[in-house]
Amino acid sequence: MKKQQIKSDNDTLAARYQRAKTLIEDISKNHMVLNATLYPVWIKGSACFWYERKMWDSAATTNGAIKPGKQYRLVNAVSASNEIAFDHKQLANALEKAANKQVDPNDLPISAVAMTLNLSSSLPNNALQTIEAVRFTAFKKQWCFVTQTGVCSEISSIPKDWELSPDKKKAAFIKGHNIWVCDLEAQQDTQLTHDGEKDYAYGAMSTVWGRCNDVASAQVRWSPDSNKLFTLQRDTRKVLSLPIVHHVPADGGIRPQLEEIKVGYPGDEHAEQVRLLAIDVITGEIRPADYPQISATRNGYGFFSSQLGWWANDSQRAYFVDVARDYKMVQVVEFNTHTGATKVLLTEHSLTQINLMLGGDDYPTMRPLPETNELLWFSERSGWGHLYLYDLNTGTLKNTVTSGEWLVRNIAHFDQARREVFLQTAARDSTIDPYYRDLVRVNIDTSELITLTASNHDNVTIVQTEFSMGVARSYRDVSASCGIHPLGDFAVITQSRADEMPVSFLINRDGDKVMELEVADASALPSTWQWPEPVQLLAADGQTDIYGLVFRPSDFSPERSYPVISHGFNNPEIPWVGKGSFTNDVAGGWPTMDAAALAELGFIVVQIDGRGTVLRNKAFHDECYGSFQTASCIDDHVAGIRQLAQRFPYMDPDRVGITAHSSGGSGCIEGMLRYPEFFKVGVSSCVHDSRLMSAPMMAEKYEGLSGPKVEHSYAEERIDQLQGKLLLIHGMLDWCISPASTFRLVEALKKADKDFDMLLLPKLGHSHDPYVIRRTWDYFVAYLQGVSPQVWLG
Structure with missing residues (x-):
C-alpha cells in the first residue's frame, strides 16, 4: 500500500513552523527543560556543595518576558541533606x-558566586552546616552578603x-602588550617587560584563528615561591594578514x-609561534628558554590555560609541551629558569597526527603532578x-596507568593522598554505545581500576576541560563547578541518554548512591515532544559500527511518507550526535534542538557520526587523514540512511536533503557532488576549504605540511557533478571560515553554468542566527516537500 505523502496546507504549515520556532528558541534560553545538567560547586574544607536550581514555581519576569526563577541549594554529602542555601529575599533586600x-x-x-560555611566544631562531621557569607558579582561590582547580619557590602x-601569586601578595597582569606586577599590599605597579607590541606580545592569549578564542587571561604562571613568572611572548610579526570587510559598519x-x-x-612560511621565558619578579631579570620558538597549535586557547x-615545586625548573606544526611530533621539555638550559624528557611521533585530547575543542587530557x-x-x-605516568626527574615511564580497547575521555580529579585518578572512560562495555561515559577511579601506581558508576547511559560528571563546559560558561555561572569532591570522597553525576530525561545524583567514593539531587523539569516541554531515537548502523565498509539519532515530527504517523534530511557536522575534531539529552549533548543542546526543530516541519532528520571523527579509536579517527573534507565520511551517511529507510518504510529514499553548519559545512557540498542522485536538496552554511583554514588549528594537522x-x-x-538544488550561506564577517571558501565555489558554479542560490549576511560572523535558520527551513520545505513556505507567513 502506497503511503500518503506528508502534505502542508496553510494552517498545518503555520503550526509546524510555530512548533519548530519554539524548539529552536530554547537553544539560547534553555527554559524548556530545567536542571538537565547539575553543576556543583564544592565548598573548601567541607563535604558540602551548592548548585543553582531553576524553578517555574518561582518564575521571574524580565522586560515583560516570563522565565524560570533560580534558587541556590546547599547539599551536605555526609548528612544527605539538600536545603535552600540562604534567605533569597534577605539577600535581595540587602543588595537592593x-x-x-x-x-x-x-x-x-x-x-561569580562563592559561599563560605559557618562551621561548628561541636557537631559531628560538621553535619548541620549553614552558609555564613555569599560573595558575588552584581551590577559590575563585587559584594559580600553576611547571612547572620543580613548586610550586603561592596568589597574590592x-x-x-589578573594572575594572583601563591602567597596572595602580588598579581601579574598585561598592559600595553607587556607584563606588569602589582604589589597588592603597597598598591604599587611594576613593569617587567618593555618591548612588547601587538604582534610580539607578552603573556598573550593565542590568536591562531585571528582572534582570541577563549576567556582572556594573563598567560603567566607564578613559581611556587611567588618570586618568578613563567610566561611567553606571542609572535605574529611575519604572519600574513587576512582582510575582513565590514560592508555595514x-x-x-x-x-x-x-x-x-x-x-x-x-x-605559509610563517604561522603563530610563542617564545618561552621566565622573569625574576624581584630582580627583573628575563631568562629566555634556550629552545626554538614553538608553534601555537590546537586548541587555540591560552598556552598556560591549557x-x-x-x-x-623547586621554583627553578619549569616544563612545557611542544607540539610540532604538523602534529607528527610532540615533546615534553624541562626548562631551567636560572640558566635557560632545556632538556627534552619525552618525545612521541605519529605517522598521522598526535592528539593531546580526544575532542578538539577540549583542553588537553593530561595532569602535571608537581x-x-x-x-x-x-x-x-x-x-x-590512555594515560601513562612519567617521572619528570628522568623522563622515564613509570607505569601504564590504563590500557585496553577502550578510551580515557577525560581526567575528572586527582587524589594526591591516595594517588588515585578519577576518569571518565568509554567503550569498556562492548554491549552498549561506545560513546557513553562512565566514572572510575584508578590507582596510578598499580593500575587498579574501580568502577563508580556505569550504565546504558551517558554518565556525566562536570570537568572544566571539556568543550561542553565552554558552551555552558557562555550562559551560566559555572566556572567554579567541579563534579568530584576536592578530597575524592564524593561525586555528582548527571545520567541521561538522548531518549531519556536526565537525572542527577550523588555517589560516594565506592560508587554507592547517597541521594538523588534533581530530575530534570520538563513541564515546559511541548506535550507532543518526540524523543529522538538512538540507532546503531554499519559504515559503508560493511564492518565498522557507527551511531546516530533519528528525529521525527511531533505529529508523526508511520502511515505517512516523509522526506529525509541528513543533519551533519563533517569535522574531524568535534562529534555531533548527542548522547545525553538536552544540555547534555555535545554542544549544550544546540545539535539536538536544531535537528528536532527541523523535523517538526515534517521531515525525518538523521544525525550520524561517520568515520574520521573523534571519540573512537585512533584508526577510526585517522580515516580522514590526508583529506580534511572527508571527516565524518559522507559514504557512511548515505549507507546509514539507506539502512534506516529499509528499517523505517516511512522514510522516503527518493526525497533526501542534506545540511551542515559552521566548520562542518563541507559535508553538504561533498554529499551533493558525490551522490547527486541521492541528495536532491542541500543547504550549506559556512562551507569550508582546508586551504583557507588556520594552519595551526586543523588544516595542517589533517593534511600535513x-x-x-x-x-x-x-x-x-568537481562542481559539474551538481544536479540538485543548492543554497550557500555565509557570514561576511566570518573570521574562522573565510567567505572566500564560498566564493571559490560560486566562481566554479558560474563557470560550469550551474544554477544555485546564495545568502550572504554582511554583519554575520562565525555563528548562526534566526534568519539563517528560517531560510534553511524554507528551502527544505520548498524543494523537498514542494510547498511554498510563504503560505505560513500570511
Whole structure:
C-alpha cells in the first residue's frame, strides 16, 4: 500500500513552523527543560556543595518576558541533606539597599558566586552546616552578603584577568602588550617587560584563528615561591594578514571599513609561534628558554590555560609541551629558569597526527603532578587514548596507568593522598554505545581500576576541560563547578541518554548512591515532544559500527511518507550526535534542538557520526587523514540512511536533503557532488576549504605540511557533478571560515553554468542566527516537500 505523502496546507504549515520556532528558541534560553545538567560547586574544607536550581514555581519576569526563577541549594554529602542555601529575599533586600537597584529574589542578578560555611566544631562531621557569607558579582561590582547580619557590602577584588601569586601578595597582569606586577599590599605597579607590541606580545592569549578564542587571561604562571613568572611572548610579526570587510559598519557609517587579522594558512612560511621565558619578579631579570620558538597549535586557547606549561615545586625548573606544526611530533621539555638550559624528557611521533585530547575543542587530557614531579600523560600510541605516568626527574615511564580497547575521555580529579585518578572512560562495555561515559577511579601506581558508576547511559560528571563546559560558561555561572569532591570522597553525576530525561545524583567514593539531587523539569516541554531515537548502523565498509539519532515530527504517523534530511557536522575534531539529552549533548543542546526543530516541519532528520571523527579509536579517527573534507565520511551517511529507510518504510529514499553548519559545512557540498542522485536538496552554511583554514588549528594537522593526499580533489574541481538544488550561506564577517571558501565555489558554479542560490549576511560572523535558520527551513520545505513556505507567513 502506497503511503500518503506528508502534505502542508496553510494552517498545518503555520503550526509546524510555530512548533519548530519554539524548539529552536530554547537553544539560547534553555527554559524548556530545567536542571538537565547539575553543576556543583564544592565548598573548601567541607563535604558540602551548592548548585543553582531553576524553578517555574518561582518564575521571574524580565522586560515583560516570563522565565524560570533560580534558587541556590546547599547539599551536605555526609548528612544527605539538600536545603535552600540562604534567605533569597534577605539577600535581595540587602543588595537592593546597598546598590540602589531593583532586585528580584526569584532571579538574583548575581554571578561569580562563592559561599563560605559557618562551621561548628561541636557537631559531628560538621553535619548541620549553614552558609555564613555569599560573595558575588552584581551590577559590575563585587559584594559580600553576611547571612547572620543580613548586610550586603561592596568589597574590592583584583580584575578577573589578573594572575594572583601563591602567597596572595602580588598579581601579574598585561598592559600595553607587556607584563606588569602589582604589589597588592603597597598598591604599587611594576613593569617587567618593555618591548612588547601587538604582534610580539607578552603573556598573550593565542590568536591562531585571528582572534582570541577563549576567556582572556594573563598567560603567566607564578613559581611556587611567588618570586618568578613563567610566561611567553606571542609572535605574529611575519604572519600574513587576512582582510575582513565590514560592508555595514557597526558604528553606523556608510563607507565600508577594513579590518585585518593575522592568520597563517597551510603552506605559509610563517604561522603563530610563542617564545618561552621566565622573569625574576624581584630582580627583573628575563631568562629566555634556550629552545626554538614553538608553534601555537590546537586548541587555540591560552598556552598556560591549557596546562602546556607548569612549574616544578623547586621554583627553578619549569616544563612545557611542544607540539610540532604538523602534529607528527610532540615533546615534553624541562626548562631551567636560572640558566635557560632545556632538556627534552619525552618525545612521541605519529605517522598521522598526535592528539593531546580526544575532542578538539577540549583542553588537553593530561595532569602535571608537581608535588612528586610526575606527569600523567595522554597518548593514543596503543591505538586507544590512555594515560601513562612519567617521572619528570628522568623522563622515564613509570607505569601504564590504563590500557585496553577502550578510551580515557577525560581526567575528572586527582587524589594526591591516595594517588588515585578519577576518569571518565568509554567503550569498556562492548554491549552498549561506545560513546557513553562512565566514572572510575584508578590507582596510578598499580593500575587498579574501580568502577563508580556505569550504565546504558551517558554518565556525566562536570570537568572544566571539556568543550561542553565552554558552551555552558557562555550562559551560566559555572566556572567554579567541579563534579568530584576536592578530597575524592564524593561525586555528582548527571545520567541521561538522548531518549531519556536526565537525572542527577550523588555517589560516594565506592560508587554507592547517597541521594538523588534533581530530575530534570520538563513541564515546559511541548506535550507532543518526540524523543529522538538512538540507532546503531554499519559504515559503508560493511564492518565498522557507527551511531546516530533519528528525529521525527511531533505529529508523526508511520502511515505517512516523509522526506529525509541528513543533519551533519563533517569535522574531524568535534562529534555531533548527542548522547545525553538536552544540555547534555555535545554542544549544550544546540545539535539536538536544531535537528528536532527541523523535523517538526515534517521531515525525518538523521544525525550520524561517520568515520574520521573523534571519540573512537585512533584508526577510526585517522580515516580522514590526508583529506580534511572527508571527516565524518559522507559514504557512511548515505549507507546509514539507506539502512534506516529499509528499517523505517516511512522514510522516503527518493526525497533526501542534506545540511551542515559552521566548520562542518563541507559535508553538504561533498554529499551533493558525490551522490547527486541521492541528495536532491542541500543547504550549506559556512562551507569550508582546508586551504583557507588556520594552519595551526586543523588544516595542517589533517593534511600535513605537504598538503592533501594525491587523490584528493577540492569541491570546486568537481562542481559539474551538481544536479540538485543548492543554497550557500555565509557570514561576511566570518573570521574562522573565510567567505572566500564560498566564493571559490560560486566562481566554479558560474563557470560550469550551474544554477544555485546564495545568502550572504554582511554583519554575520562565525555563528548562526534566526534568519539563517528560517531560510534553511524554507528551502527544505520548498524543494523537498514542494510547498511554498510563504503560505505560513500570511
